[in-house]
Amino acid sequence: MxxxxxxxxxxxxxxxxxxxxxxxxxxxxSKWESTDDAQIDGHIHPVNVKVGGTVVSVSVKDNQPVEMGTVLVQLDGRDFEIAVSRAEAELADA
Structure with a gap:
C-alpha cells in the first residue's frame, strides 16, 4: 500500500x-504576434549626380549607413580630362 x-x-x-x-x-x-503579411515603412532617399561617367570603384557596401558628403563611387576621369583639354584649346584659339 x-x-x-x-x-x-x-x-x-x-x-x-x-x-x-x-x-x-x-x-x-502570447506577447509575440505572428503574421504572414507583414508590412514595414521605408524611406527612399534619391542619390543625384552632377556628372555622368563610367564607375571605376564603389566605396560602400550594401545597406551600409553613410553620412551626407560621403564618396559613394569613383568615376573614370579620362573623359573629363579630354573635355577640359578641348575647352582649353578652344579658349586659346579664340
Whole structure:
C-alpha cells in the first residue's frame, strides 16, 4: 500500500510543473504576434549626380549607413580630362 501513496506524491509535483510551465510558456508566447503579411515603412532617399561617367570603384557596401558628403563611387576621369583639354584649346584659339 505504500507504493501507490508514494506514486501519487511523485506525480503531483510533476503535474504542477507541467501546469506552471505551460502557463509560463503561454504568457511568454502570447506577447509575440505572428503574421504572414507583414508590412514595414521605408524611406527612399534619391542619390543625384552632377556628372555622368563610367564607375571605376564603389566605396560602400550594401545597406551600409553613410553620412551626407560621403564618396559613394569613383568615376573614370579620362573623359573629363579630354573635355577640359578641348575647352582649353578652344579658349586659346579664340
Amino acid at each position: 505504500a507504493r501507490p501513496f508514494r506514486a501519487k506524491w511523485l506525480l503531483l509535483p510533476l503535474v504542477l510543473i507541467v501546469i506552471v510551465g505551460g502557463y509560463a510558456a503561454w504568457q511568454y508566447f
